[in-house]
Amino acid sequence: MVRARIWVGLLAVAAVGQVAVMERALITRDFTVAFVAEHGSHRTPALFNVATLWSALEGSILLWVLILVGYVVLVARRFRHRLDDPVVGWTLLVLFAVCTFFFLLLAGPAHPFTRFEPWAGYDGPGPNPLLQNHVLMAFHPPVLYLGFVGFTVPFALAVASLATGRLGEGWLLEARRWTLMAWGCLTVGILLGAWWSYEVLGWGGYWAWDPVENASFLPWLTGTAYLHSVMVQERQGMLRVWNLSLLCATFSLTILGTFITRSGVLESVHAFTESGIGPMLLGFFGLVVVTTVGLIAWRGDSMRTVGSIDSPVSRTAAFLVNNLLFGAFAFVVLLGTVFPLLVEAANGDRISVGNPYFERMTMPIGFALLFLMAVAPALPWGGTTGVTIAERMRWPAVAGAASMVLAVGLGSRGWAPTLAVGLAGFSIGGAVRQLGMAVRSRGLRGLVGRSSGGMVVHIGVAVVAVAFACSSAFVRQAEFRFDRPGERAVFAGHELAFEGLTTVELPEKTEIRVAVRVDGRTYRPAISTFPFGGQTIGTPATRSTLRDDLQLAVLAVPDEGSTTTVVRVTVQPLVVWLWVGGAVMAVGTAMAAVPADGRRRRRSAGQAVEGSPEGVTA
Amino acid sequence: MNPVRATALAVGIVMLLLIVVFANGDTSRDRMTTHLVGAVAPAVVGITLDGSTWDLDDQRGRWVVVNFFSTTCVPCIREHPELVAFAAAHAEADDVRLVTVAFDDRPSAVAAFFAEHGGAWPVLAVDTGRIAVDWGVVGVPESYLVTPSGHVAAKVIGGVELEELDDLLARAVAAVS
Amino acid sequence: MRFGDRSVGFTWLLVLAVVVASLVGSELADRPPLTNADRVHDLAGDFACPVCQGQSLGESDVPIARTIRTTIRTMVDRGRTDAEIRSMLVARFGEDIDYTPRGDGLVGLVWVLPVLVGGAAVAGVTLSIRRWQGRPTGGSAPGRPVVLGVVAVVVVLAGVLVARSAGDRSAGDTLSGDIRSSTRTLLADAGVASPDEAVSLYSRVLEIQPSNVEALAYRGWSHWRAGDRARGRSGLDEAVAVDPAYPDVRVFRASQRHADGNHAGAAEDLVVLDGLEAPPIVGDLLSASRLRQRIATGLASSGELLVALELLDSGLEARPGAADLLAERGWLLVATRSPELVVRGMANLDEALALDPLDPYGLAYRAVVLSTVVGRPGDAAADLAGFAGLPGQPADLVDLLVLVGLLDPPPEDGS
Secondary structure, eight states, X not given: OHHHHHHHHHHHHHHHHHHHHHHHHHHTXXXXXXXXXXXXXXXXXXXXXXHGGGGSHHHHHHHHHHHHHHHHHHHHHHTXXXXXXXXHHHHHHHHHHHHHHHHHHHHTTTOSOOBOOOOTTOOOOOSXXXXXXXXXXXXXXXXXXXXXXXXXXXXXXHHHHHHHTOOOXXXXXXXXXXXXXXXXXXXHHHHHHHHHHHHHHSSSOSOXXXXXXXXXXXXXXXXXXXXXXXXXXXXXXXXXXXXXXXHHHHHHHHHHXXXXXXXXXXXXXXXXXXXXXXXXXXXXXXXXXHHHHHHHHHHGGGGOOOOOOSOSSSHHHHHHHHHHHHHHHHHHXXXXXXXHHHHHHHHOOOOOOOHHHHHHHHHHHHHHHHHHHHHGXXXXXXXXXXXXXXXXXXHHHHHHHHHHHHHHHTTOOSHHHHHHHHHHHHHHHHHHHHHHHHHHHHGGGGGSSHHHHHHHHHHHXXXXXXXXXXXXXXXXXXXXXXXXXXXXXXXXXXXXXXXXXXXXXXXXXEXXXXXXXXXTEEEOOEEEEETXXXXXXXXXXXXXXXXEEEEEEEEEOOBTTBOOEEEEEEEEETOHHHHHHHHHHHHHHHHHHSOOTTOOOOOSSSSOXXXXXXXXXX | OOHHHHHHHHHHHHHHHHHHHHHTOOSSOOSSOOSOTTSBOOOOEEEBTTSOXXXXXXXXXXXXXXXXXXXXXXXXXXXXXXXXXXXXXXXXXXXXXXXXXXXXXXXXXXXXXXXXXXXXXOEEOSSOHHHHHHHTOOSSOEEEEEOTTSXXXXXXXXXXXXXXXXXXXXXXXXXXX | OHHHHHHHHHHHHHHHHHHXXXXXXXXXXXXXXXXXXXXXXXXXXXXXXXXXXXXXXXXXXXXXXXXXXXXXXXXXXXXXXXXXXXXXXXXXXXXXXXXXXXXXXXXXXXXXXXXXXXXXXXXXXHHHHHHHTTOOOSSXXXXXXXXXXXXXXXXXXXXXHHHHHHOOSOTTOOOOOOHHHHHHHHHHHHHTSOHHHHHHHHXXXXXXXXXXXXXXXXXXXXXXXXXXXHHHHHHXXXXXXXXXXXXXXXXXXXXXXXXXXXXXXXXXHHHHHHTSOOOHHHHHHHHHHTHHHHHHHHHHHTTOHHHHHHHHHHHHHHOTXXXXXXXXXXXXXXXXXXXXXXXXXXXXXXXXXXXXTTOHHHXXXXXXXXXXXXXXXXHHHHHHHHHHTSSSOOHHHHXXXXXXXXXXXXXXXXX
């Protein structure tokens, strides 16, 4: 319909226009705009000026709207031939409604274009120094938003489906495709955020179960559950209500996450300053919950189909268990994040729930997921016997056992990291087995396509799991005090030598660099003082090898009280593999997006799809 | 009711309860309130700016105001004249004594500040970290009123004023006797 | 087929054996943190920085975080356990400094709820799968109730176990820190407790630290006040023996000796006290109870005027502006009736009243002296008027004035 196109066009002009205007103001340091006056500065380097847009609240909403409207344009384009289909109509309607909300935010509490009267010679404070420290700042939020915002589209499709009571032609395919793209971006965005924390904060930590980190993780969990569970719907028409619910939950969690990040209700090192958008976001979250719960309660039962399987040892059952595990994971993370608020509301006590709780509670779920990741791809849809599966998983099991022996040999201590390595080896073995069978039956083309791409993603996840388990379990940290150049220290198998200090004056900051020679190469962690506000920020230096990471952070430099330089050294094994695993996941996602050759689209259940080598039950 | 509807409604109700909790969430919380009021005052021992030793336990029998301070904190600088007035007002009766514990500050800066702005009461500035931890002080300024028997009668977060301090003292004295 | 089966079984058995061996081996190889620094690092990661938003004690670089880390390091170096360090931090900063929520009470729900919900979900999934398989989940066979029952029992047990293992320590543990901090609290609390409670608190202090002179002295004094004279005497003597320079016990023993009639000994104690730096409470106690003056009077009446004067002079040296001591000195001198001493005594009285015109003892004594000894009843009347105008008139002075005839006896029914 023409009208739909006009509206979409108007939206696009508005969204792009406002971002362009703000960016121009930032780049030209136009301090008559209050946002620029509060966050821009002549001293900020050029790249960071552009990134300043999303370093503060109003600008981040501008970015959100830009990406959301971008998605709307893509949807309108994709469905341009089917604009009179009610499902498409409802989808666009929901998307427009979400856009309306965000534009309302911009018009009201998060207004970015308020006036300011700068006096002669005024220079702004620049973005928060922590956000100027690293180039990843420029990339992490946009990629993260591509993921977050991307989930709006499958949500709109889900609501459309519930409203019309139809799972129309190609609906399934569309929803899955959009979810995959958003999910891929979110995965990369989360890992970029972890990498940035690691590089900037100087404590060797990359994941702290912080409320904002959890807020970005929750939709990832439900999104992953959906990506798996939708295969059951595709294959056998089952779990429809599950899938619709998962899509609605994913979007709701993105709104909840945005609320947590921006309302100040839960404290976090990532939090934006509080503002008036909290109540509006909470209200919108309530609206979304009521709408989706209402729709599912009304329509859900009529959309159910009851399938059948022959045995609980089947992929269908495995995916149901998968949903359960991811649901439990999300429940634990959500409960831990909001529990302090609940307790305070109940009896006024203030407590904290942090790393020890999350680690302990998510560990068994993680192990179960790794195990399932290994076994499920080898399970046929309808069911099989335990003996058959034991035979299929024989060599992956050997791979798992071998990796455990390797781990113990390399010095693994404690049952948890060793078990994690074993299960990861098991998963990788299972994934390689699937890939091998795909290549054997279809040659190299067997490597692309959904199931093979998925196997590669599984390998990435297993690598990340190993890296996570080992780097947390075997981290070592110590502080060293150096007085004179030439002093040496030995720590965790590395040799350190203090070489001296240099002071560098830059327009935006004064930097003191501490030269430390580690195993033959010199690294220069620094500590910077920003003149405005007198903040001191450290810039750690990291030496990464495939085996371990050594991070240096400056804690103290000589001043009138002392002549000692204090450097904190953190040694963690296998950190690099976190980012490698993440890259493998991204590659696998891309591979999964490429359509495999010879795939036949089937709308009805019960037929082999995607050329998966595992046929139906014998 | 079919299971789908029941589950959906259950989830919806839980989420709505969560929203209610969030809506009442307090965004302006002062961190880490102390549990000291009413308890025995933790030790305050140290070397004053002029080199002598000062111990809170030696002041038994007098009310004491323990003030945590830093030269880099603006409210501390603003409350300083009030403390000077307070010390002067009570100097003759000697019914309440004042001590300042400088927190994370350079002793030379603290000494210079007191030299310039006045204040002849004991000031502890060296190795005061342990005192801060013992008292659970996380930010300055904070002031505590200690009874003659060595218990904490009151805590003030933020800068104090002369009237406020006198009022606090009067009420505490009335409460004890 | 058979052969394949057996080799599969064999492989799995081998895998199982290797897995178990690896797990056992890695558990045996596990060791506690290598260095104290590692232990501090682990601990610091488990606690929140009190001022920063969302950072742990280890991550944060603000001064208070560094101070707390130093405190933790000191405690670790002294061999304190993790539980003691936790208790210390929670007692100082509140429960929200600990990232691990408690296992009991409302907070324990955070551990139990996931297990309960997980159990319910497992039950739901099991029932679903059974339904898919086409097995009737209704009344036939034990079926549903048994499944649900078993799951419920397992889940509740698991929840309890998880909650127990979560909070191994209870909040509010008493600090087993160094001796000074524990005795200090007991002593301060004893200071405001009833005499019986005080005695038991002081005894507890002495159990921890037998040589604590404050506890010895105050316990002796509590015994004395309660009427147990023998214990009181021995306690105070013991305290003096342990630390002759402890001020508080000198006051107590002076009072005890005075009550026993040993004025010389009491004077000795007070003279020693004057040479010590005493806390304000001691000075307050002395002047409120007029102990010195009473001892001086006792000494003078037993003929030891010089010792009495020495006692008063020693007090005056310590507190030059003490009008009450001057007044007493003057009174004692005048009481000798020897002319030069009377003159000196009058001079003292004048000095005392110059220092404090409202001192009741000064006024009363001078009134008496002026009217009976010196013979200036007019000036005496002025002093009497001053005395009568005072809000509170010590009873012994009123009696003295009545005895001398300067005041009418107060009405019987005390109006």
